[in-house]
Amino acid sequence: MAAPQKFLNFIDSNVPKLIDRLAEAVAIPSISGDASRRQDVYKMGSWLEAQLNKFGVKTEAIPLGQEHIEGQVLELPPAIVGRIGEDPKKKTILIYGHFDVQPANVSDGWNTDPFKMHFDKESGRMYGRGTTDDKGPIMGWLNVLEAHHSLGIELPVNMRFCFEGMEESGSEGLDEFIGTEAKKGNDGWFGGVDCVCISDNYWLNDRTPALTYGLRGLTYFNVLVSGPGADLHSGIFGGAVYEPMTALIALMGKLVTQDGQILIPGVYDGIKPAASDELEIYEKLDYSVQDLEASAGGKIAISDDKSTVLMARMRNPSLSLHGIEGAFSGVGAKTVIPATVGGKFSLRLVPPQQPDDIRAKVERYLEAEFAKLNTKCTMKIEYLHGGIPWVADHRHWNYQAAKNATERRTSSGGSIPVTLTFAENLGVNVLLLPMGRGDDGAQ
Amino acid sequence: MAAPQKFLNFIDSNVPKLIDRLAEAVAIPSISGDASRRQDVYKMGSWLEAQLNKFGVKTEAIPLGQEHIEGQVLELPPAIVGRIGEDPKKKTILIYGHFDVQPANVSDGWNTDPFKMHFDKESGRMYGRGTTDDKGPIMGWLNVLEAHHSLGIELPVNMRFCFEGMEESGSEGLDEFIGTEAKKGNDGWFGGVDCVCISDNYWLNDRTPALTYGLRGLTYFNVLVSGPGADLHSGIFGGAVYEPMTALIALMGKLVTQDGQILIPGVYDGIKPAASDELEIYEKLDYSVQDLEASAGGKIAISDDKSTVLMARMRNPSLSLHGIEGAFSGVGAKTVIPATVGGKFSLRLVPPQQPDDIRAKVERYLEAEFAKLNTKCTMKIEYLHGGIPWVADHRHWNYQAAKNATERRTSSGGSIPVTLTFAENLGVNVLLLPMGRGDDGAQ
Numbered sequence: 021m022a023a024p025q026k027f028l029n030f031i032d033s034n035v036p037k038l039i040d041r042l043a044e045a046v047a048i049p050s051i052s053g054d055a056s057r058r059q060d061v062y063k064m065g066s067w068l069e070a071q072l073n074k075f076g077v078k079t080e081a082i083p084l085g086q087e088h089i090e091g092q093v094l095e096l097p098p099a100i101v102g103r104i105g106e107d108p109k110k111k112t113i114l115i116y117g118h119f120d121v122q123p124a125n126v127s128d129g130w131n132t133d134p135f136k137m138h139f140d141k142e143s144g145r146m147y148g149r150g151t152t153d154d155k156g157p158i159m160g161w162l163n164v165l166e167a168h169h170s171l172g173i174e175l176p177v178n179m180r181f182c183f184e185g186m187e188e189s190g191s192e193g194l195d196e197f198i199g200t201e202a203k204k205g206n207d208g209w210f211g212g213v214d215c216v217c218i219s220d221n222y223w224l225n226d227r228t229p230a231l232t233y234g235l236r237g238l239t240y241f242n243v244l245v246s247g248p249g250a251d252l253h254s255g256i257f258g259g260a261v262y263e264p265m266t267a268l269i270a271l272m273g274k275l276v277t278q279d280g281q282i283l284i285p286g287v288y289d290g291i292k293p294a295a296s297d298e299l300e301i302y303e304k305l306d307y308s309v310q311d312l313e314a315s316a317g318g319k320i321a322i323s324d325d326k327s328t329v330l331m332a333r334m335r336n337p338s339l340s341l342h343g344i345e346g347a348f349s350g351v352g353a354k355t356v357i358p359a360t361v362g363g364k365f366s367l368r369l370v371p372p373q374q375p376d377d378i379r380a381k382v383e384r385y386l387e388a389e390f391a392k393l394n395t396k397c398t399m400k401i402e403y404l405h406g407g408i409p410w411v412a413d414h415r416h417w418n419y420q421a422a423k424n425a426t427e428r429r430t431s432s433g434g435s436i437p438v439t440l441t442f443a444e445n446l447g448v449n450v451l452l453l454p455m456g457r458g459d460d461g462a463q
Numbered sequence: 464m465a466a467p468q469k470f471l472n473f474i475d476s477n478v479p480k481l482i483d484r485l486a487e488a489v490a491i492p493s494i495s496g497d498a499s500r501r502q503d504v505y506k507m508g509s510w511l512e513a514q515l516n517k518f519g520v521k522t523e524a525i526p527l528g529q530e531h532i533e534g535q536v537l538e539l540p541p542a543i544v545g546r547i548g549e550d551p552k553k554k555t556i557l558i559y560g561h562f563d564v565q566p567a568n569v570s571d572g573w574n575t576d577p578f579k580m581h582f583d584k585e586s587g588r589m590y591g592r593g594t595t596d597d598k599g600p601i602m603g604w605l606n607v608l609e610a611h612h613s614l615g616i617e618l619p620v621n622m623r624f625c626f627e628g629m630e631e632s633g634s635e636g637l638d639e640f641i642g643t644e645a646k647k648g649n650d651g652w653f654g655g656v657d658c659v660c661i662s663d664n665y666w667l668n669d670r671t672p673a674l675t676y677g678l679r680g681l682t683y684f685n686v687l688v689s690g691p692g693a694d695l696h697s698g699i700f701g702g703a704v705y706e707p708m709t710a711l712i713a714l715m716g717k718l719v720t721q722d723g724q725i726l727i728p729g730v731y732d733g734i735k736p737a738a739s740d741e742l743e744i745y746e747k748l749d750y751s752v753q754d755l756e757a758s759a760g761g762k763i764a765i766s767d768d769k770s771t772v773l774m775a776r777m778r779n780p781s782l783s784l785h786g787i788e789g790a791f792s793g794v795g796a797k798t799v800i801p802a803t804v805g806g807k808f809s810l811r812l813v814p815p816q817q818p819d820d821i822r823a824k825v826e827r828y829l830e831a832e833f834a835k836l837n838t839k840c841t842m843k844i845e846y847l848h849g850g851i852p853w854v855a856d857h858r859h860w861n862y863q864a865a866k867n868a869t870e871r872r873t874s875s876g877g878s879i880p881v882t883l884t885f886a887e888n889l890g891v892n893v894l895l896l897p898m899g900r901g902d903d904g905a906q
Contacts (some may be wrong), residue, residue, distance in 0.1 A: 249760020259781030273716035317692020338702030343790030353847040404796040
């Protein structure tokens with residue numbers, strides 16, 4: 021069902037105002053992983069609640085408990101839930117989004133201040149942290165609500181909303197809330213929900229809208245190597261002591277090959293090779309190696325073959341090295357021997373891989389490799405978080421409705437762990453309806 | 464010649480005041496490598512000048528030009544030079560020190576704020592950035608000046624001072640100044656200087672004062688690997704692209720073994736093995752493997768043999784991996800594929816190694832190893848700075864005078880490049896007279 025013309029006209033004639041609303045949201049640096057920005061996450065939640073209220077949505081801020089971060093105990097940002105429409109004859113759709121963002125600094129390579137949205141009129145693109153992940157898609161729903169509200173058009177469905185402020189930091193607290201409410205059945209916050217729609221991922225390229233019916237899982241590790249009691253001067257101690265960085269770099273070098281093959285024994289166990297009809301899907305998708313390289317901003321595709329690249333990002337596991345905590349990471353030249361260094365890496369998982377099993381395999385492998393190093397340093401492995409991979413039924417009416425409005429279906433590489441929480445707890449179909457393009461530069 | 468009793472009494476009776484002066488200096492965060500702290504480096508220079516003036520030293524702030532740092536053009540901190548005493552019958556001693564410091568954050572492992580000096584009365588130890596490197600030793604000279612000034616004792620020598628604010632950042636600008644002044648002979652700032660004394664290194668342990676007549680050189684590198692145009696989301700791109708971190712970690716893993724053997728071909732060329740009489744010196748030094756491990760704060764000595772450890776820190780080259788710029792270095796879990804990462808490492812050099820030759824060998828090796836990786840990422844090697852190794856004549860009267868006041872002579876592992884600048888430009892003996900202990904935790 022196409023949108024009514026007056027709805028489309030409303031959107032077209034309000035573009036500057038709608039863009040300003042996104043800029044207002046981007047300007048609140050709601051970084052959930054940074055304790056010093058926690059007030060901004062609270063502020064962003066309140067801002068969002070006020071917006072929803074304006075368009076007739078009844079809201080509630082749900083406390084989700086506390087967390088320990090950087091040596092402090094902080095209140096988790098409340099989930100903002102809302103409802104509009106109570107017609108038993110209509111379908112009830114639950115919308116999910118998150119209003120927190122990843123950290124961002126100009127020194128990361130931004131051309132403009134990431135928290136002051138820059139609208140490039142020439143290309144029509146908007147630059148700013150959260151424009152696509154995930155404030156932009158939330159604004160998409162606000163735009164829908166505002167149009168219906170202003171024009172006096174009745175919403176064709178009952179809508180429920182669940183927006184969280186901890187998605188970039190493991191969705192702390194949300195699973196418990198969803199689980200508890202789901203157990204209450206029709207008396208809970210999600211009572212009567214017929215299906216879920218999540219807009220927190222991306223098209224495959226920059227021209228073809230896509231639907232997503234699969235997500236890779238995640239396991240994230242921090243392997244800590246320690247030696248001296250404090251950072252040492254390499255002029256004084258260099259050569260005379262075992263250095264934690266030397267051991268950590270050796271360990272991190274044993275995880276994955278340059279072309280992405282994971283070296284942890286047993287990690288590929290049970291993953292089925294693609295059948296010929298699955299290969300056909302990849303072959304037919306509107307996508308090219310050039311699309312990938314354009315969105316990556318560099319000629320770095322793992323292969324010149326389209327299907328190989330698509331399978332690498334969608335249906336195969338991967339391992340990325342993210343960085344090192346505790347070593348010298350500033351500009352310039354510091355001649356330090358760091359005392360304790362933590363190597364951060366994560367694996368993207370696909371069925372039938374399970375985080376707990378992969379975790380055991382990673383730990384066993386790292387311990388064996390560390391023993392071989394024969395260093396006097398010590399190692400500790402921290403498991404930071406995990407999420408299992410997910411696949412949905414793309415024949416469901418929820419997907420068919422979305423398909424009628426868009427064009428393609430895909431399986432996607434990224435992890436949105438809450439997808440699975442909704443699917444398991446509510447027992448309804450979950451649709452991933454990306455609003456962002458493949459070259460949006462989400463992290 | 465022992466110090467006069469009334470001098471010693473003055474020092475003893477003014478301990479709290481002298482410690483307060485050091486605390487005042489530590490409280491100025493004069494970090495030369497951080498553009499945002501440049502004002503504090505200027506401030507520290509002015510503070511020092513005022514102190515010298517109080518005790519009768521005539522000073523001048525010497526402009527040293529500009530530098531490009533973090534995309535800005537900044538004035539280099541002026542060198543603070545000073546003079547007191549013009550008696551042609553006395554020897555003229557030039558004192559060098561530096562009033563800038565390395566960066567320091569509580570998150571690096573400090574128990575207290577590094578820029579608020581903590582005096583632990585129990586142990587008599589002072590904790591704070593710069594207490595030993597190198598504000599403490601400068602205060603040592605201020606204490607000498609104040610005692611003579613207050614008591615009306617004549618200084619036994621003419622003194623000249625040269626204090627800089629860029630030592631931790633390659634001593635930018637100072638070499639040119641020393642070179643220019645040296646060429647002016649008796650009309651220059653260093654005219655009439657008979658010898659130099661530098662207090663910017665450490666005893667071997669925590670009980671025996673030491674003199675230093677040798678210093679290892681330094682070459683510092685940043686090997687940059689680039690791939691995508693901006694940081695990528697590992698959920699979307701992981702597995703589908705060549706990742707710069709994977710290549711950089713592989714390269715950094717090829718530089719040095721766990722037990723400190725440098726893997727760069729030709730790097731040991733020309734280094735003579737220790738002769739039996741040299742081995743005897745190491746055997747006789749008041750030092751043990753336990754001393755090393757106590758000052759390192761961990762049981763991480765490269766060997767259980769004292770001479771092996773002493774040679775490792777004094778007469779052999781070493782290679783340390785310092786960290787990675789551009790990767791994720793914060794706390795928590797960020798699932799980023801960093802776009803450009805720079806691996807920082809340095810080598811400590813010993814005669815006859817020369818920085819230019821080592822640089823060529825490092826670059827050739829890294830290029831060959833990078834080619835073997837077969838990645839589509841690109842590599843660039845930045846040479847950050849270097850200093851040649853140095854050995855002084857420890858039979859000179861400058862050393863003999865210091866020896867009469869202390870006990871041991873050593874060759875040391877650290878680099879103080881200005882040592883060589885003074886030795887070469889002034890053609891006089893340079894004494895390294897450490898005031899700090901081996902467990903001071905200098906970086």
